[in-house]
Amino acid sequence: VLMEKGNYRHFMEKEIHDQPEGCQRTIAAYVDTLTDQTTVQGVDFNAIDRIQIVACGTSWIAGMIGRYLIEQLADLPVDVEIASEFRYRSPALRPNALAIAMSQSGETADTLAAFRHCIEAGMKSAAIVNATESTIAREADVVWPIHCGPEIGVASTKAFTAQVSVMIALAIAAAKARGRIDEAEEKRLVHVLLEAPRLIAEAIGLEDALKEIAAEIAKAKDVLYLGRGPMSALALEGALKLKEISYIHAEGYAAGELKHGPIALVDEATPVIILAPYDSWFEKSASNMSEVMARGGQVVFITDPEGAKHAPAGAKVVVTAPASDPLISALVMSAPIQLLAYHVAVVKGADVDQPRNLAKSVTVE
Ligand code: G6P
DSSP states (O other): OOOOOTTOSSHHHHHHHTHHHHHHHHHHHHEETTTTEEOOOSOOTTSOSEEEEEEOHHHHHHHHHHHHHHHHHHOOOEEEEEHHHHTTSOOOOOTTEEEEEEESSSOOHHHHHHHHHHHHTTOEEEEEESOTTSHHHHHOSEEEEOOOOOOOSSSOSHHHHHHHHHHHHHHHHHHHHTTSSOHHHHHHHHHHHHHHHHHHHHHHTTHHHHHHHHHHHTTOSEEEEEESTHHHHHHHHHHHHHHHHHOOEEEEEEGGGGGGTGGGGOSTTOEEEEEOOSSTTHHHHHHHHHHHHHTTOEEEEEEOHHHHHHSOTTOSEEEEOOOOOTTTHHHHHHHHHHHHHHHHHHHTTOOTTSOTTOOSOOOOO
């Protein structure tokens, strides 16, 4: 397939902008808009007692976001582990778990090996992949494609939001199957999920503001990303994107860990990006923001309209993403962190689509 960048400078930029449409396709595969019910097929969520997700890189982070949602909605324990760790330790495997391999390419060597361990232990297996003809897909009992179309940029963007979309549909489906939510609540949640593409598009509309912030961030040597709940996982993704393509050292942390280490790094030269929609974690994240500012840290506060209203004064910049239900806030907040990393890399003149030392698909150890 000949892939075209169209009017975009880089595939990554195009793929960021493709997300509303990509996400719409993903959601369409897992919900029925006539009945407002989820249509996740192939697994009996009452026959399993936990979920084991194995993955690498950005796919691992998508799994981490899934863990928050699945445990909260479906009351089903979820373990998410980096595949290269999982495959070389002796995890206490139980056959009653559902193993999920999360992999855009479906060919990542470590993910495949970890997945095979699970399958050999007798677990039911599901592959959440973009490449449905891949090795991981072939070895799974069930394949849940992410349907986002080919991803060319080495730094994953649209595959990530598609993976998270599948996680959300899965969380709703498991919750319904396990009797944790009723039909009315399922409908409500499906409606929330259906709103995601439009809200992602709105968040992409913040691009000009993010470009300005990127010009400042490009001067930094170190950047910290903080968040709580699903935003703690997205903080890891923000830091990963920035380091992958702009080569600026960045760390993502659960904001509650600030005082256990990263706060020692905070000074006037360290931008601290705090991801804090107005959810049940907001007050805690806002107080972390105050702690950072009290030490001279330059806060970029990425929030929503209510959060902007309630944020402590003194942030260097406040980025106001659209309001969303916590179910989909990781989807909506993804675009700002991707665009920020992208524009920092552009300012620095980096080779965005082919970052040094990285590969799109890691089929060897
Ligand atoms: C590589 C890519 C990342 C990706 C990771 C896992 O490191 O550069 O973007 O997240 O592999 O790849 P997978 O295909 O298994 O999702």
